[in-house]
Amino acid sequence: MTQSRLTILTVCTFLLLFSMVGISLYFQENVQDKSDWVEYRKYTKERLDEVYSGVMELEATHRGFVISGKEGVYETFNPTLKKIYGNLRVLDSLIGETPEQKENLDQLTALIQERIELLSRSVSLYRSGQPNNTDSLKYYVIEGDKVTDRLRVVFRRIDALEEVMLTERTRLLEEDQENALRSLFISTGIVLILFVVVFVSLFREYRSKRRAFDLKTRSEQRLIATLSVVSDAIMNLDEQGKVLTVNAGAEKIFVLEEPELKKKRLADLLLPVNTGSGEDGGEPLGVDSMRELVGKRIEMLGLRNDGSRFPVDLAVEAYTYLDEYYYVATIRDISELKEKEEELRETLLDLQRSNTELEQFAYVASHDLQEPLRKIQAFGNRMLAKFKSGEDPESTQLYAEKMIQASGRMQKLILSLLEFSRISRNQEEASEVDLNTVLEDVLDDLDHLIRDHGVKVDAESLPVLRNGREIQLLQLFQNLIANAIKFRREGVPPEIRISCREERKSSWPHLKETDLYPGIYYQIEVRDNGLGFEMKYLDRIFTIFQRLHGRSEYEGTGIGLAVCQRVCENHGGWLTAESIPGEGSSFYVYLPKITS
Numbered sequence: 001m002t003q004s005r006l007t008i009l010t011v012c013t014f015l016l017l018f019s020m021v022g023i024s025l026y027f028q029e030n031v032q033d034k035s036d037w038v039e040y041r042k043y044t045k046e047r048l049d050e051v052y053s054g055v056m057e058l059e060a061t062h063r064g065f066v067i068s069g070k071e072g073v074y075e076t077f078n079p080t081l082k083k084i085y086g087n088l089r090v091l092d093s094l095i096g097e098t099p100e101q102k103e104n105l106d107q108l109t110a111l112i113q114e115r116i117e118l119l120s121r122s123v124s125l126y127r128s129g130q131p132n133n134t135d136s137l138k139y140y141v142i143e144g145d146k147v148t149d150r151l152r153v154v155f156r157r158i159d160a161l162e163e164v165m166l167t168e169r170t171r172l173l174e175e176d177q178e179n180a181l182r183s184l185f186i187s188t189g190i191v192l193i194l195f196v197v198v199f200v201s202l203f204r205e206y207r208s209k210r211r212a213f214d215l216k217t218r219s220e221q222r223l224i225a226t227l228s229v230v231s232d233a234i235m236n237l238d239e240q241g242k243v244l245t246v247n248a249g250a251e252k253i254f255v256l257e258e259p260e261l262k263k264k265r266l267a268d269l270l271l272p273v274n275t276g277s278g279e280d281g282g283e284p285l286g287v288d289s290m291r292e293l294v295g296k297r298i299e300m301l302g303l304r305n306d307g308s309r310f311p312v313d314l315a316v317e318a319y320t321y322l323d324e325y326y327y328v329a330t331i332r333d334i335s336e337l338k339e340k341e342e343e344l345r346e347t348l349l350d351l352q353r354s355n356t357e358l359e360q361f362a363y364v365a366s367h368d369l370q371e372p373l374r375k376i377q378a379f380g381n382r383m384l385a386k387f388k389s390g391e392d393p394e395s396t397q398l399y400a401e402k403m404i405q406a407s408g409r410m411q412k413l414i415l416s417l418l419e420f421s422r423i424s425r426n427q428e429e430a431s432e433v434d435l436n437t438v439l440e441d442v443l444d445d446l447d448h449l450i451r452d453h454g455v456k457v458d459a460e461s462l463p464v465l466r467n468g469r470e471i472q473l474l475q476l477f478q479n480l481i482a483n484a485i486k487f488r489r490e491g492v493p494p495e496i497r498i499s500c501r502e503e504r505k506s507s508w509p510h511l512k513e514t515d516l517y518p519g520i521y522y523q524i525e526v527r528d529n530g531l532g533f534e535m536k537y538l539d540r541i542f543t544i545f546q547r548l549h550g551r552s553e554y555e556g557t558g559i560g561l562a563v564c565q566r567v568c569e570n571h572g573g574w575l576t577a578e579s580i581p582g583e584g585s586s587f588y589v590y591l592p593k594i595t596s
Contacts (some may be wrong), residue, residue, distance in 0.1 A: 001516055023522045031109070033549075037520060039416045040126075041162055041166040041169060042166065043090065043094065044094045044095055044162055045159065045162050045166070047087045047090050048091060048155070048158060048159060048162065049089065049093065050083070051084055051087045051088060051089050051108070051112070051155075052155050052570070053090075054080050054081075054084035054087065055084065055112060055115065055148075055151060057076070057080050058077060058080055058081065058084070058114075058115075058116065058119060058364045059119070059144070059148065060068075061076055061080065061242045062077070062119045062122065062123065063451070064370075065077075065123065065126070066122070066123075066126055067456050077123075081116065088105075088108075088109055088112070089103055090103060090409075092109075095158075095162075098165075098253075101158060101159060101161055101162070104154055104157055104158045104161070105158065107154050108151065108154045108155065108158060109442040110145055111150055111151045111154060112151065114147050115144060115147040115151060118140050118143055118147060119144060121138075121140055121146070122140035122141065125140070138498060157350050163247040167199060171570075194380075215261040218230075229248070230249050231249050231252070231332075231333075232249050232253075232330055232331060232332045232333075233246065233247065233249045233250035233252075233253045233254065233329075233330070233331035233332075234246070234247045234249060234250065234328065234329070234330055235247075235261075235266070235328070235329045235331070236326065236327075236328060237251055237265075237266055237290075237326065237327040237328070237329055238324075238326060238327075239326070239327075240265065241265045241266040241267055241290050241327070242264075242265050243261050243262050243263075243264055243265065243266065244262065244326075245258075245262075246261050246262070250331070253302065253312075253331065253333050254269060254302065254304055254305075255304055255305065255306075256304075257324075266290070266329060268303070269302060269303055269304065269331075270300045270301065270302060270312065270314065270331075271301045271303060271309070272298060272300060272301070272496060273300055273301055273311075273546070276589045280485045281357065289375045290316065290327060291318070293314065294316050294317060294318045294327070295316075295317065296315070296316070297313060297314070298313075298314050298315075299311060299312070299313055299314070299334070300312055300313075300314050302331065302333065305368060310333060310335050311334050311335055311337075311338045312331050312333055313331070313332040313334050313335060314329065314330070314331055315329070315330045316328070316329050316330075317330075323486050332357075336352075347376050348568075349435055349510075366432055373449065391427065429469075430467040430468065430469055431467075431468065431469075431470070431557045432464060432465065432467075432468065433464065433468030433469070433470045433473055434458050434462075435462035435463060435464065435465065435468075435473065435477075435524075436461060436462045437461075438470065438473050438474055438477060439459055439462060439477055439498065441474060442474060442478045442481060443457060443481075445478060446478065446481060446485070449482070449485050452486070453485055453488065453493075453494055454493045454494070455485055455492070455493070455494040455496060456493065456495045456496070457481075457496045457497075457498070458495070458496070458497045458498070459497075459498040459499075460498065460499045460500055461500070462498070462524065463500060463522050463593070464573070465591060465594075466594050467570065467571070467594055469567075469570065469571070472567040472570060472571075473567065475563060475564075475567060476563075476564050476567040476568070476589065477526075479560040479563060480492060480559065480564060480587055480589075481496060482524070482560070483560060484496045484526065484528035484530055484585075485563070487528075487530045487531045487532055487585075488529075488530045488531070489529070489531055489582070492529060494529065494530065495524075495528065495529045496526065496527070496528050497526075497527045497528075498524065498525070498526050499527075500521050500522055500523065500525070501522075501523050502522060502523070502593060503520070503521055503523045503590075504519070504520055504521070516535045519592065520592075520593040521573065521590045521591060521592055522589075522590070522591045522592075522593055523588055523589070523590055524587070524588070524589040524590075524591065525586055525587070525588055525589075526589070527584065527585070527586040527587075528584045528585055528586075529583070529584040530584050530585060531582070531584075531585075531587065532579040532580050532582055532583070532584050532585050533579045533581060534579075534580040534581060534582050535578070535579060537574070538577060541561050541563060542562055542564075542565045542575065543560050561575075564587075567573075568589055568590065568591065571591050571592070572591070572592045572594075573589065573590040573591040573592060574590045575587065575588070575589055575590070576588050
């Protein structure tokens with residue numbers, strides 16, 4: 001049965017019920033009226049009987065007085081008379097609405113008064129005690145009997161009429177009672193039938209809705225069970241971003257039980273990514289910012305109670321329920337993804353470095369390494385020609401010395417390549433390294449150069465690296481300090497200042513986008529007052545075998561700064577420089593501050 005039909009049936013049932021109640025009230029009122037009228041008639045007959053009894057009592061009192069002559073017998077006459085008149089007044093009010101009965105009552109009243117008058121005269125005459133009054137007494141007795149007879153006739157007429165009316169009203173009362181009961185039974189039967197129909201319909205509707213509800217409940221339970229095994233955090237939020245419900249994934253990700261999570265807002269659990277450098281605060285997720293997130297996926301930082309942060313992917317959708325605005329936030333922990341991305345970026349960086357190194361090795365193989373070979377080949381040909389021509393052997397010795405020098409340079413180049421390759425492979429195990437100790441060892445190794453050239457070295461306290469590679473760091477500081485001594489200005493005592501401070505990645509003006517570590521770095525500055533260089537050669541000085549000065553001016557293979565840069569990269573850092581020709585250079589070593 002459709003909902004509309006069930007509604008109509010229910011309304012009809014209640015209308016019929018109300019109609020039945022109305023009919024019952026009508027019959028009840030009608031029966032009550034007739035019942036009251038019957039009681040009214042009965043009361044009238046009782047009053048009429050009392051009047052008749054009163055009149056008979058007056059006559060009995062009169063006879064007793066006449067026979068006995070005792071005044072005590074006559075004492076009840078006046079009270080009875082008052083009672084008769086009282087009942088006559090009541091009867092006048094009771095049957096006055098019936099004209100015929102009204103006329104009968106008037107006759108009855110007149111006859112009673114006449115009879116009382118005759119009785120009163122008879123009593124007065126008797127009290128006079130005159131013997132000649134006997135005829136008069138007989139007259140009053142005879143006339144009194146006649147009036148009494150007429151009284152009986154009127155009494156019977158009034159009583160008969162009252163009996164007829166009482167019988168008729170009793171019959172009507174019984175008929176109304178029967179009709180009321182019949183109507184009540186019929187209406188009750190119809191209402192019961194309709195109630196049964198409505199009940200059956202409601203029961204079927206209830207069973208149908210219950211079945212639908214059970215299906216919905218089972219579906220919701222399956223959904224809840226599904227959400228409970230989803231690894232992502234799913235949160236239901238109110239318009240202010242307060243947590244209402246969460247799934248098991250949220251408890252696992254944020255390491256909090258559901259009651260604790262319900263005490264928080266989304267802003268207490270997430271921060272924008274730009275606060276990940278360690279800065280406190282950040283723009284909170286208010287109502288406006290929440291609405292801006294709807295329909296988007298954004299990377300943020302999750303916050304745990306222990307203060308740890310982890311990268312998450314946030315998606316927010318909105319819905320309304322009972323005119324209230326709600327959000328559903330899906331939060332995914334992307335720590336593993338970020339680690340994979342970082343590994344991929346490191347791999348790409350390694351590939352880029354490898355490609356660069358291959359290009360550099362190709363250049364070295366085609367130029368730097370072949371130059372000594374060409375010289376050896378050229379001088380060898382000349383020596384062979386001299387031997388064949390029998391010329392001066394002194395020139396042959398000179399060619400041999402040149403060949404030895406060229407082969408020595410080639411050996412240095414090969415050793416430098418091996419050293420650079422060893423640094424590039426980064427096979428040294430990481431450990432805790434105190435850079436102050438490293439610097440002391442380097443200064444001890446270069447002590448002869450420092451004393452010979454009067455070098456002044458001023459060094460601040462340096463940090464301890466938790467994941468350092470000691471041999472590579474020794475190479476780094478030795479190359480930087482040795483270069484500062486080598487490329488000094490003529491006549492100017494070399495001064496080297498080594499300082500350290502902490503900086504964030506965001507404050508670096510010359511960082512590449514490929515640098516990975518997002519947090520705090522140690523900035524170690526090695527500043528000298530030497531020759532300096534043009535900043536346009538900045539990239540060139542870190543390229544293997546690239547030199548700004550000729551070999552005749554300064555010895556070396558041009559691999560030192562390339563090694564320094566590779567050491568910094570092996571530690572997750574970077575190396576750069578600033579310089580002014582004729583004033584000196586500052587080399588900046590950036591190494592990440594890793595606490596664990």
